[in-house]
Amino acid sequence: MRFQVLTIVQHAPHPLTGALGSAADRLAEVVETGVRAEELGFDGYAVGERHAGAFLSSSPTVLLGALAARTTRIRLLTGVTVVAILDPVRVAEDYATLDQLSRGRVELVIGKGAEMGHFDLFGLDEESQWEYQAEKYELLRRLWREEKVSWRGRFRPALDGATTVPRPFGARPPRVWHGSATSLNSPELAARHGDPLFSANAIQPRAAYVRLIDHYRERFAAHGHDPAHAYVGAGSGGLFLADTTQRAVARFKDFYEARVRQTYKPHLADKPGYNTPFRTIEEAIADGPHLIGSPQQVIDKILEFHQAYRHDLQSITVDSSGLALPAQFEQLQWFAEEVAPVVRQAAPTTLWQRPAHEERVTPVT
Structure with a gap:
């Protein structure tokens, strides 16, 4: 198992105290957390992309560029890049630049996004979201793999002999x-191209994600790809470790349940994947995706995820817990020292066996 830290850069008042720090301080915390994650041995650090709601993650390339300058080893991911609303030419340019700056440490997680408001913001039709995603990703693939691309599509002007610069780092x-998160469209697109899948594993019951992952693996093989390369990642709810599960519940219960109330979206009540059904902390621990409890309780839960998903990459989040930055770092250290080694041994993977720069560069002969 590999491990990454994810932030969607939430910037909402503390649900119990009402406190809200400045945007500048919040963004600085994102960078410092990525630096600390590398020091602690995490494999990846991911920044989300949101253009609506109480978030500061509208420009993940800027944040990841800051991380590229402060780190040397950790892989830099998105979570997700909302390719459905973006121009593939700009995505190709921005992330290839970041790829060069980080010397091949960039990996994208693409999706149509978790906030419906961004389609109106960008003047796009929400009903066409999956068509946007499929077409724009097809073009992005070509722009990164080919030069002098000529292309015709439905959602952007045609290209004639276009080459985006810079090119991605290394040979690939x-x-x-x-x-x-909810639809078979993304698993199908991933399977068609032989790409890995990242399950949200965030709000719905586990069976909903099993359905998506099983469909992906079935279609991956049907498209003729080697099943050994059908890598799967899984998200999780927030991390909160304590000496015992009872202490974790006592310390985190009020915050967790207040945050659930704060983030409830009544206008999306009938859509899966937008409001958690796990309203109490006891429900979240028993059946939800949150990693709350003693280190052993969290180990057991991740291995339960693995039994269901057979995933290779586990994502954790510490900045949605209401803790100050030093306490978040303590949570990361606790996880890195007591949880990650046990799970790595119990659930080995071939993902990221070599450093990023070695995977991406073809040796000169």
């Missing part, structure tokens, strides 16, 4: 994962 373009 960045790996692209497909974020999957």
